[in-house]
Amino acid sequence: MENQTNNWTSTWNKSLPYLALIGPVSLFIASLFLAAGIGVIPDKTYTNSSYEGFIMTLGAPFFIATFIFLGQTTAKRFLKVGILVTVLGILGASSLVFVSSMRLLQKAFVDSGFDSNTVWAAWDNVSAWHIPLLLQNIAAPLAFIVGGIALMRTTLTPKWVGLLLIICFPAIATGQLIGKIEIFWTLGTALMTISVWGLVKATNNKEA
Numbered sequence: 001m002e003n004q005t006n007n008w009t010s011t012w013n014k015s016l017p018y019l020a021l022i023g024p025v026s027l028f029i030a031s032l033f034l035a036a037g038i039g040v041i042p043d044k045t046y047t048n049s050s051y052e053g054f055i056m057t058l059g060a061p062f063f064i065a066t067f068i069f070l071g072q073t074t075a076k077r078f079l080k081v082g083i084l085v086t087v088l089g090i091l092g093a094s095s096l097v098f099v100s101s102m103r104l105l106q107k108a109f110v111d112s113g114f115d116s117n118t119v120w121a122a123w124d125n126v127s128a129w130h131i132p133l134l135l136q137n138i139a140a141p142l143a144f145i146v147g148g149i150a151l152m153r154t155t156l157t158p159k160w161v162g163l164l165l166i167i168c169f170p171a172i173a174t175g176q177l178i179g180k181i182e183i184f185w186t187l188g189t190a191l192m193t194i195s196v197w198g199l200v201k202a203t204n205n206k207e208a
Contacts, residue, residue: 016069016072017199017200017203017204019062019065020062020069020070020196020200021066021193022065023061023066024066024193024195026055026059027060027193028186029055030189031185031186033052034048034185034186035183035185038051039052041107050104050107053103053104053106056096057101063093064093066089067088067089067092067143068089068090070086070089070196071084071089071143072086073151073199073203078153081146082150085150089140095136096140140169141173144168144169144195149162151165152166157202157203160198161198164195165199167191168192168195170188171188172184172185172188172189175188
């Protein structure tokens with residue numbers, strides 16, 4: 001009888017690189033709606049797009065595949081670092097799903113006449129109860145930065161792949177700090193998508 005476990009593992013490994021692209025691509029596409037001003041929600045606290053939240057919520061769970069793939073690739077040269085990247089990434093993926101869902105719910109809040117600023121005020125309020133969210137928020141950037149640094153020390157991928165992994169989240173954070181989120185959100189997610197695409201391409205070339 002054919003071993004279905006081996007078939008599952010083989011199919012998963014072949015699919016993983018392409019699944020890893022879905023999360024970054026979804027964030028990049030979502031950012032274009034905000035940059036173009038399409039579906040922008042009339043909210044006083046945060047400027048988001050209803051289409052942005054919809055697409056992000058669909059794509060964000062696939063970041064689990066992104067971080068597993070990044071960790072798996074890193075582990076070919078640095079085993080413990082690869083495991084760390086995967087664990088940080090899984091924590092970070094939960095934050096990405098949460099933030100995406102909040103952007104989606106923001107539209108529902110506004111449509112129902114609810115003052116979404118009250119919700120955002122609670123989100124921005126400093127509280128010990130936010131510590132798990134804080135840890136998850138910094139986990140995804142750390143996973144990309146650690147993975148990027150590790151990859152730059154190998155020949156598994158071109159150096160620019162690791163460099164883009166390192167700078168994609170800081171680019172997004174820069175937009176938040178200087179109030180140009182529409183520009184830097186698109187730039188950061190574009191860098192993220194290109195870096196993961198480069199990682200996939202390099203891995204496929206190595207295995208060919």
